[in-house]
Amino acid sequence: MSQEVRVRFAPSPTGALHIGGVRTALYNYLFAKKQGGKFLLRIEDTDQARFVPGAEDYIKEALDWMGISPDESPWHGGPHGPYRQSERKSIYKEYAMDLLEKGHAYYAFDTAEELDAMRQRLTAARVVSPQYNSITRTQMKNSLTLPADEVKARLEAGEPYVIRVKIPRKEEVRLQDKVRGWVMVHSNTLDDKVLMKSDGMPTYHLANIVDDHLMKITHVIRGEEWLPSAPLHVLLYRFLGWEESMPTFAHLPLLLKPDGNGKLSKRDAEKHGFPLFPMSWTDPDSGQVADGFRDQGYLPEALVNFLAFLGWNPGDHRELFTLEELVEAFTLERIGKSGTKFDINKAKWYNEQYLRKKSDHELAAYLTADLKKEGIQIPQDNAEKIVSVMKERATFPADLWKEGRFMIFAPETFDTQVAEKKWNADAAKVLTAYSEKLEALQEPLDAATAKELLAVSAEECGVKLGKVMQAVRLAITGVGAGPDLMQVFEILGKEELIKRIGFSLKTLGIAG
RNA sequence: GGUCCGUUCGUCUAGGGGUUAGGACGCAUCCCUUUCACGGAUGAAACACGGGUUCGAUUCCCGUACGGACUACCA
Numbered sequence: 001m002s003q004e005v006r007v008r009f010a011p012s013p014t015g016a017l018h019i020g021g022v023r024t025a026l027y028n029y030l031f032a033k034k035q036g037g038k039f040l041l042r043i044e045d046t047d048q049a050r051f052v053p054g055a056e057d058y059i060k061e062a063l064d065w066m067g068i069s070p071d072e073s074p075w076h077g078g079p080h081g082p083y084r085q086s087e088r089k090s091i092y093k094e095y096a097m098d099l100l101e102k103g104h105a106y107y108a109f110d111t112a113e114e115l116d117a118m119r120q121r122l123t124a125a126r127v128v129s130p131q132y133n134s135i136t137r138t139q140m141k142n143s144l145t146l147p148a149d150e151v152k153a154r155l156e157a158g159e160p161y162v163i164r165v166k167i168p169r170k171e172e173v174r175l176q177d178k179v180r181g182w183v184m185v186h187s188n189t190l191d192d193k194v195l196m197k198s199d200g201m202p203t204y205h206l207a208n209i210v211d212d213h214l215m216k217i218t219h220v221i222r223g224e225e226w227l228p229s230a231p232l233h234v235l236l237y238r239f240l241g242w243e244e245s246m247p248t249f250a251h252l253p254l255l256l257k258p259d260g261n262g263k264l265s266k267r268d269a270e271k272h273g274f275p276l277f278p279m280s281w282t283d284p285d286s287g288q289v290a291d292g293f294r295d296q297g298y299l300p301e302a303l304v305n306f307l308a309f310l311g312w313n314p315g316d317h318r319e320l321f322t323l324e325e326l327v328e329a330f331t332l333e334r335i336g337k338s339g340t341k342f343d344i345n346k347a348k349w350y351n352e353q354y355l356r357k358k359s360d361h362e363l364a365a366y367l368t369a370d371l372k373k374e375g376i377q378i379p380q381d382n383a384e385k386i387v388s389v390m391k392e393r394a395t396f397p398a399d400l401w402k403e404g405r406f407m408i409f410a411p412e413t414f415d416t417q418v419a420e421k422k423w424n425a426d427a428a429k430v431l432t433a434y435s436e437k438l439e440a441l442q443e444p445l446d447a448a449t450a451k452e453l454l455a456v457s458a459e460e461c462g463v464k465l466g467k468v469m470q471a472v473r474l475a476i477t478g479v480g481a482g483p484d485l486m487q488v489f490e491i492l493g494k495e496e497l498i499k500r501i502g503f504s505l506k507t508l509g510i511a512g
Numbered sequence: 513g514g515u516c517c518g519u520u521c522g523u524c525u526a527g528g529g530g531u532u533a534g535g536a537c538g539c540a541u542c543c544c545u546u547u548c549a550c551g552g553a554u555g556a557a558a559c560a561c562g563g564g565u566u567c568g569a570u571u572c573c574c575g576u577a578c579g580g581a582c583u584a585c586c587a
């Protein structure tokens with residue numbers, strides 16, 4: 001019998017979700033759905049000092065926007081709640097006591113200063129890595145060194161203490177990681193990590209093991225930064241008697257900065273002008289606003305596709321995947337091992353691809369929304385026509401309006417470079433003739449007619465159409481590049497064209 | 513420093529003991545075209561290095577170099 005696959009994404013609410021965290025969430029989601037299992041979200045808020053208001057709402061909104069909402073979470077609830085660690089405080093204590101009783105953990109009363117002094121002493125003695133371990137714990141104030149009655153007295157007196165794990169002196173700890181294979185470390189390189197803090201909260205190490213077990217998590221998919229502490233986690237499963245049901249681990253390669261090396265940071269994002277967060281985030285302390293992918297015009301389906309390919313690939317040559325297709329194709333086995341540099345160009349390319357897949361109807365909504373901000377209203381069918389000719393050249397929805405301004409506003413100035421090179425008396429002659437033909441036209445202008453009339457006008461003036469085409473474009477749009485001119489003409493309509501021709505003839509002159 | 517992890521075009525990557533080392537982004541050129549863009553075609557561009565193992569290694573093993581993560585009463 002195969003048990004239900006259950007995975008979790010476990011962010012701590014310390015601010016906006018980092019894009020790397022979003023990818024971790026996505027991989028968890030993809031794996032869960034592929035396996036027909038559950039994707040849960042657990043808030044790891046055991047560090048009260050780092051709690052940031054609004055962060056949890058942000059996480060929820062970001063995942064919803066990406067289309068990867070969890071099945072169980074603080075806000076959806078579920079059979080294994082609560083899903084906020086701060087609300088599970090009493091649970092952890094119970095397991096810490098269990099560890100204490102079994103001799104796998106002990107009380108420690110050392111103050112921060114004493115800890116510091118120990119590290120300094122060790123550093124001075126040229127100990128390579130000063131840590132609280134099987135050697136040093138014999139010289140510290142803990143329930144291993146202090147007489148039992150003193151420990152009891154200190155506890156009863158309410159003296160602050162932590163509970164530390166007692167790492168065995170000599171043991172090989174192995175774990176099989178789904179992406180790295182076998183990883184082996186010696187327990188003597190591990191230190192006696194704090195399990196329960198003096199404020200009564202568990203540390204990540206205890207909390208994540210207890211919760212994963214209680215929440216019946218089958219696979220732990222998380223960032224590579226957790227790999228060094230994974231052996232400790234294996235040990236904890238063993239000490240708690242849960243080794244049989246220990247989840248499978250998969251440590252994801254890190255997201256690296258685009259140039260040079262190192263973990264992707266906010267600094268890099270700013271330097272290269274791309275966001276680091278899925279959505280904009282306002283720091284509640286400084287009030288500083290950091291831009292997000294959503295705000296810069298990235299489509300969620302593009303971001304999902306892009307992120308999925310940062311460290312994973314389907315093994316064939318397909319590049320474009322919907323969320324559903326990703327679910328279908330996803331396997332842990334195809335996750336790469338090495339760190340991945342963040343290339344925003346590729347993200348833009350994905351955005352273009354998905355933008356072009358959208359219907360004119362959907363795209364028109366972006367345009368009308370932008371226009372509304374400027375107090376402009378245009379008919380829906382007009383908006384749809386505009387986006388249909390503009391979408392091939394847009395990366396972001398906002399480009400529809402930015403690049404297509406001339407579709408609504410007549411040019412007030414003309415690109416001087418193009419004017420110098422292309423504007424001449426021939427162009428003025430042709431346009432004058434063209435304007436007259438448009439005046440005489442009874443029915444509404446369509447692209448084919450627009451072209452025919454223009455061709456006739458050129459012929460009458462004894463000018464080759466190709467020679468003046470750029471000048472015509474300049475006269476109507478003000479610039480030298482843009483979508484198919486005749487389509488533009490059709491959208492503009494003859495009255496608007498006549499007006500624009502009149503203005504450009506006046507402004508650019510008829511002699512050239 | 514220590515522990516762990518990694519290394520195929522500039523980037524994301526496929527591949528795997530014998531291949532013209534494949535694709536995508538970006539770049540260049542050409543075609544399409546009234547321009548730009550789209551699209552199409554073509555091109556430049558990679559197995560970090562040194563030892564093994566082997567008839568043969570980019571692929572397997574070991575080193576070296578380089579890079580990264582971790583090294584908190586943070587997660």
